[in-house]
Amino acid sequence: MPNPNSEYARSDSESVLERWGVKYFHRLSGKLNKERENKALDASLFDDSIRHFLSVLITDYAAIIAFCIGAATTIPTVLVEWFYFDSLDFYAYIFLQLGVALLSLIIELTLLFWLGLKTVHSIACLSHSQPAESDPLLPGNDTVANLLARAALELPDPVIRYLGIDPLKYVSKPKLLIIGLLYKAKVILTSVAVKFLLTRMGGKLGLRSSFSWIAIPITGIWDAIVIYKVVREARLRIFGHSLVQYISQEILTQKVMDNLSTQAQEGAIRAIATMMVLAQNHHPNMLMLIYRFNSCFNLDQQGDYDDWPLFLALLEQLPAEERFFLLDLLCLAAAFDGHLSKMEKQELPKAFGDYTAVYMQRIEYLKNHLLNGELVAAQSLCQLNFRPDNQ
Structure with missing residues (x-):
């Protein structure tokens, strides 16, 4: 690894x-x-x-x-x-x-x-x-x-600078x-x-x-x-740190990782990396999230993880379940710094498509739960269960 x-x-x-x-x-x-x-x-x-x-x-x-x-x-x-x-x-x-x-x-x-x-x-x-x-x-x-x-x-x-990601590339x-x-x-x-x-x-x-x-x-x-x-x-x-701990211990299990294709694993890194770029900051919550995911996957190191068009193209190549897994993760990463930038608001619907309203609402709920210290409620929105309804 x-x-x-x-x-x-x-x-x-x-x-x-x-x-x-x-x-x-x-x-x-x-x-x-x-x-x-x-x-x-x-x-x-x-x-x-x-x-x-x-x-x-x-x-x-x-x-x-x-x-x-x-x-x-x-x-x-x-x-x-x-x-x-x-x-x-x-x-x-x-x-x-x-x-x-x-x-x-x-x-x-x-x-x-x-x-x-x-x-x-x-x-x-x-x-x-x-x-x-x-x-x-x-x-x-x-x-x-x-x-x-x-x-x-x-x-x-x-x-x-982590994995070649430049959070300030558009600043x-x-x-x-x-x-x-x-x-x-x-x-x-x-x-x-x-x-x-x-x-x-x-x-x-x-x-x-x-x-x-x-x-x-x-x-x-x-x-x-x-x-x-x-x-x-x-x-x-x-509370972001506590939530990453929860995801690491309870959600990102060996069974989940074994069910992800190599493309989906790469997409997971890209989902978080592109949110770091679109948010135009290097918030530590996002860094913790991508570090944990990268520690779990045996991927060959490569550049361009922070390229948004490449992530969108990869989404189209995946089966529905893995695509929803990445959209769930994209939702998490967008909420983890506590706000949505102008670029995020403009670009996220391109990934969410018909589920834009569902995911944007989940981002807002998750952001508020994090800020309020409502960890149990936040955990319920972080299941990464391969379904858009998060149930």
Whole structure:
């Protein structure tokens, strides 16, 4: 069998911040393991309704704390505006305001990073994902802890080259550059802009008694939105990992693999690879899915796995049952990153044909179940049973 790691390449190594987040996850997971030894927590006891309720509760609680962090760290800049705008000369005031804003930003980011890591780990406790363990579902040296640390700290995922698949083949280089620059600058641009520009505008308009204080709730609301997005992405990764584990252990059995022709096995790799390309990202859920399937099949390594027209042509050559198997898998891969891109919406009907409405609805249901932590309901949509009705 080909070594699945032989076609793996990562664009960059772990950043210092990612390594710090991974170590923190390991420490939290060590404490959790001790609690589980004392039967203080057992994720297998959670059904969908309890898991969904707890994940929403944890998310809302984190958003409230994030609001308080953003509001509290904005107060110093407003007070500087309130007390020193008229009493200091312009350059002294700007120097003081920027210094206070920078210190507040450092405190704010430190607290938000801590909150993100704690919250994401709490969500992970609701699933069977173990952030401290090495992971057989990921190529190279990536682990669940790495995936969650990047989500919690809002770090971009590295560009992964696996089996010659280029998830960014349809994304222009100028667009990639702009996205990269905005990603790196967004924290400073959003936080400092709110803290400094609003208070400065309030001073210029002579509305310091009211307008400058708006920066406090606005920053709090922004931080709450940011932490909500962080936890949403983490939930997608955590529950996506659990779902890949389920597919690996319960669905992709030896009997299923023996019933698939070599063409269908190749089509399975192509189904996931083409969704990575049409989604225009390298979401770790998709990477886990394709890595697991490639580990099971004894295929000769070849290129063009991410060629959509070749996948469509291969579909036409397969018997009905194997074609439905690939369409089911295509449905899974499309839902695993939590949204449908414009290209996916345009191209998927070409594969689904007369069953477009059925499969598009299943994608929407599966996506929502993943985000809500409804693993049992999500598992029911991942049977890969060679029939379009999924029953």
